[in-house]
Amino acid sequence: xxxxxxxxxxxxxxxxxxxxxxxxxxxxxxxxxxxxxxxxxxxxxxxxxxxxxxxxxxxxxxxxxxxxxxxxxxxxxxxxxxxxxxxxxxxxxxxxxx
Amino acid sequence: xxxxxxxxxxxxxxxxxxxxxxxxxxxxxxxxxxxxxxxxxxxxxxxxxxxxxxxxxxxxxxxxxxxxxxxxxxxxxxxxxxxxxxxxxxxxxxxxxx
Numbered sequence: 001x002x003x004x005x006x007x008x009x010x011x012x013x014x015x016x017x018x019x020x021x022x023x024x025x026x027x028x029x030x031x032x033x034x035x036x037x038x039x040x041x042x043x044x045x046x047x048x049x050x051x052x053x054x055x056x057x058x059x060x061x062x063x064x065x066x067x068x069x070x071x072x073x074x075x076x077x078x079x080x081x082x083x084x085x086x087x088x089x090x091x092x093x094x095x096x097x098x
Numbered sequence: 099x100x101x102x103x104x105x106x107x108x109x110x111x112x113x114x115x116x117x118x119x120x121x122x123x124x125x126x127x128x129x130x131x132x133x134x135x136x137x138x139x140x141x142x143x144x145x146x147x148x149x150x151x152x153x154x155x156x157x158x159x160x161x162x163x164x165x166x167x168x169x170x171x172x173x174x175x176x177x178x179x180x181x182x183x184x185x186x187x188x189x190x191x192x193x194x195x196x
Binding site: 001003005019022023026027029032033034035036037038039040041042048049050052086087088089090091092093094095096097 | 099101103117120121124125127130131132133134135136137138139140146147148150184185186187188189190191192193194195
């Protein structure tokens with residue numbers, strides 16, 4: 001499996017708009033096992049996106065999906081920056097299909 | 099929903115043991131929607147644990163489950179420290195039940 005854990009910083013006061021945009025982009029994504037959008041409780045402009053994919057190629061392919069491309073275009077002006085982005089190799093746990 | 103994103107540092111060379119211990123502790127946990135254990139690709143001793151719970155009380159209650167208590171006892175000597183621990187409020191996405 002392939003994973004990403006990213007902390008995204010919205011422009012001040014724009015986090016909820018960014019949440020809506022990200023939710024709109026996470027429909028049918030082949031190979032996506034988990035994609036969770038979460039507010040940082042202690043940081044009013046920060047969001048965390050944690051992703052699990054069957055393999056890295058599935059994540060790469062998702063970036064060409066129309067819904068994802070639309071979300072990227074709509075989300076970009078709301079994003080001040082990426083505080084961190086980590087590549088992971090998910091091993092298992094609970095709540096993953098299979 | 100209630101979430102946690104933690105970066106755990108194993109003692110040098112002990113990460114795979116810690117993975118096994120954590121996997122053994124993630125059986126039936128009421129209120130757990132997702133619990134993913136992942137290796138950091140760029141940091142040989144680091145693991146990420148990303149959790150989504152129905153509510154914080156469910157997470158707290160899980161710490162009393164026998165399997166979880168056993169995993170905590172077995173895992174503690176393998177852990178050098180916690181590089182980061184973030185509380186989140188998951189909003190949605192893909193791969194969550196319901």
